[in-house]
Amino acid sequence: MSISPVELMREIYETRTVSDASGVSLPLESEMRLPLAEALYRVVSDHTPNLALEVGMAHGMSTLAILGGLHAGNAGGMLISVDPHQSTAYRDVGRTNVRLCGMSAQHRVVEQLDYLALPSLLQELSSIDFAYVDGWHTFDYVLLDFFYVDKMLRPGGIVGFNDCGYPAVHKALAFLKTHRKYAEIDVGLKPDYNASNVLKATVRRVLRRNNNDRYFRKLEDWEPTWNFYSYF
Numbered sequence: 160m161s162i163s164p165v166e167l168m169r170e171i172y173e174t175r176t177v178s179d180a181s182g183v184s185l186p187l188e189s190e191m192r193l194p195l196a197e198a199l200y201r202v203v204s205d206h207t208p209n210l211a212l213e214v215g216m217a218h219g220m221s222t223l224a225i226l227g228g229l230h231a232g233n234a235g236g237m238l239i240s241v242d243p244h245q246s247t248a249y250r251d252v253g254r255t256n257v258r259l260c261g262m263s264a265q266h267r268v269v270e271q272l273d274y275l276a277l278p279s280l281l282q283e284l285s286s287i288d289f290a291y292v293d294g295w296h297t298f299d300y301v302l303l304d305f306f307y308v309d310k311m312l313r314p315g316g317i318v319g320f321n322d323c324g325y326p327a328v329h330k331a332l333a334f335l336k337t338h339r340k341y342a343e344i345d346v347g348l349k350p351d352y353n354a355s356n357v358l359k360a361t362v363r364r365v366l367r368r369n370n371n372d373r374y375f376r377k378l379e380d381w382e383p384t385w386n387f388y389s390y391f
């Protein structure tokens with residue numbers, strides 16, 4: 160019997176070691192923090208999406224958390240992971256992890272840059288129920304990821320973001336809040352305003368630039384009129 164995705168995820172965080180497709184051990188890298196992976200797992204378990212999408216897979220900690228949530232919900236479901244570097248820089252470690260927990264049939268990797276993959280997925284899919292954004296973290300890329308996620312996400316669906324403490328991600332979230340209809344949801348993560356010094360932490364707190372992952376529920380399919388602009 161294969162290991163469950165969440166057991167494998169926790170084991171990897173403990174050992175900080177992963178294996179590639181040929182069994183070679185490598186140090187875990189580029190991963191989201193464990194409490195954030197646990198929160199992702201809880202959100203997906205609670206909402207049991209039929210179709211989930213993630214941007215940014217790396218060694219697949221978010222992938223295991225999402226598949227773990229689908230597994231716990233026991234309701235089938237499918238995850239699509241967009242990452243241009245899975246078989247190259249990440250040596251298929253994420254794919255190997257999915258195979259180890261016997262969930263390859265519920266998982267598909269689109270090995271392309273987000274700006275090529277997401278327009279094709281928008282044409283292909285009728286809608287998605289859940290998305291997690293953890294790819295390239297500059298403002299333009301996060302905004303682009305959100306733009307396409309918003310087009311695919313059904314009303315009531317949820318989108319989560321990693322590295323929200325980065326000014327670029329925070330700015331993209333300010334766009335989400337001013338130019339679309341979403342409500343932030345509490346996933347049990349206390350806001351974290353820690354920084355390398357007191358001044359930075361104060362700025363962070365004042366700007367509410369929370370380091371933890373943040374999740375938003377889509378309230379409705381809505382876009383402003385063609386000439387709308389709100390400062391964000």
Ligand SMILES: C[S@@+](CC[C@H](N)C(=O)[O-])C[C@H]1O[C@@H](n2cnc3c(N)ncnc32)[C@H](O)[C@@H]1O
Pocket residue numbers: 189190191214215216217218219220221222241242243244245249271272273274293294295300
């Ligand atoms: C921080 S890592 C993702 C970590 C992963 N979510 C986890 O928790 O294990 C960021 C990932 O984004 C991918 N990436 C970089 N540029 C990208 C792009 N333009 N489109 C999609 N993915 C991209 C990288 O290959 C890398 O795997």
